[in-house]
Amino acid sequence: MSLRKAYFLIFLVLIVDQLSKIYVKTNFILGEEVVFFDWFRIHFIENEGMAWGTKIPGEYGKLILTVFRIFAVFGIGWWLSDAIKKRHSTYLVVAIALIFAGAAGNIIDSVFYGVIFDDSTHNLATLFSPEPYGTWFHGLVVDMFYFPIWEGNLPTWLPIFGGKHFAFFNAIFNVADVAISTGVGILLVFNKRAFPKH
Numbered sequence: 001m002s003l004r005k006a007y008f009l010i011f012l013v014l015i016v017d018q019l020s021k022i023y024v025k026t027n028f029i030l031g032e033e034v035v036f037f038d039w040f041r042i043h044f045i046e047n048e049g050m051a052w053g054t055k056i057p058g059e060y061g062k063l064i065l066t067v068f069r070i071f072a073v074f075g076i077g078w079w080l081s082d083a084i085k086k087r088h089s090t091y092l093v094v095a096i097a098l099i100f101a102g103a104a105g106n107i108i109d110s111v112f113y114g115v116i117f118d119d120s121t122h123n124l125a126t127l128f129s130p131e132p133y134g135t136w137f138h139g140l141v142v143d144m145f146y147f148p149i150w151e152g153n154l155p156t157w158l159p160i161f162g163g164k165h166f167a168f169f170n171a172i173f174n175v176a177d178v179a180i181s182t183g184v185g186i187l188l189v190f191n192k193r194a195f196p197k198h
Contacts, residue, residue, distance in 0.1 A: 001093040003084050009094065013101035017175035018108060021142040025113075026127055028144075030120040039149045045172050046120065046140035066110040066137045073107060076100045091186055091194040098183030105176030106141050113139030143172045 028044035035041045048055040048062050056065050080096040114134025117125045134140070151167040187194050 001084065001090045003081070006080060006084060006093055006097045009097045010101040010104070013098065013175065013179045014105055014108075017101075017105035017179070020144065020175050021109065022127065024144045025117060025120060025125045025142050027124065028120070029122065029124060033146075039147055041146040041148070042144050043146040043172055044120070045143050047143060048140060062110075062138050066107065069103060069107050069110065073100065073103045076103060089194050089196060091190045095183040095186040095194060098179045098186070102176040102178070102180030102183065105174070105179070109141040110139050111137055113142070115139070141174070143174045143177070145174065145178075146172045 024042065024044050028042075030044055030046060033041050033043040048065065055061055076096060076099055080093065080100055083093050083096055115132045115136055116128055117133060117139075118129035118131050119125065119133040147169050148167050149169055152165070154161050154164055154166050156163040
């Protein structure tokens with residue numbers, strides 16, 4: 001796969017990711033939900049950038065996470081460039097490009113959203129607001145896709161979790177997260193084709 005095709009894939013993922021986030025951010029109030037089916041909803045939440053809203057505690061936790069991600073993206077970018085130069089498998093190049101695009105998409109939120117949007121808690125956010133909700137490197141990542149395929153109480157005979165309320169799948173995510181997960185999935189499922197033995 002050529003570098004140009006990899007760039008196109010990254011650009012495509014970033015455009016879809018950012019357009020979907022900007023649309024949700026400017027058309028939904030935080031917590032608002034649109035139900036298409038019982039198992040598929042658009043549910044607007046924001047988080048500090050880690051899965052299931054996990055965050056690094058402390059005053060500088062968010063800054064540390066954002067800076068770490070920026071360095072990680074540079075590392076992934078080098079890996080992508082190296083894989084293309086050495087003509088590695090298309091499976092590997094596509095996977096790296098998807099992971100790079102997803103990581104970059106969430107970094108855009110973290111770096112810029114705090115200074116270009118106002119708060120979404122009680123009103124629709126305004127793009128390029130004169131009163132932004134945060135500062136550089138402290139933006140919140142926009143998530144919206146929610147697939148609660150099954151929700152209910154687990155049977156009481158189950159050890160540890162028996163009788164407790166459970167939802168599958170309870171994560172709320174975005175296009176960037178899908179790209180990262182797909183890239184990792186390609187590396188796992190097509191491992192032998194991504195890393196062929198010569």
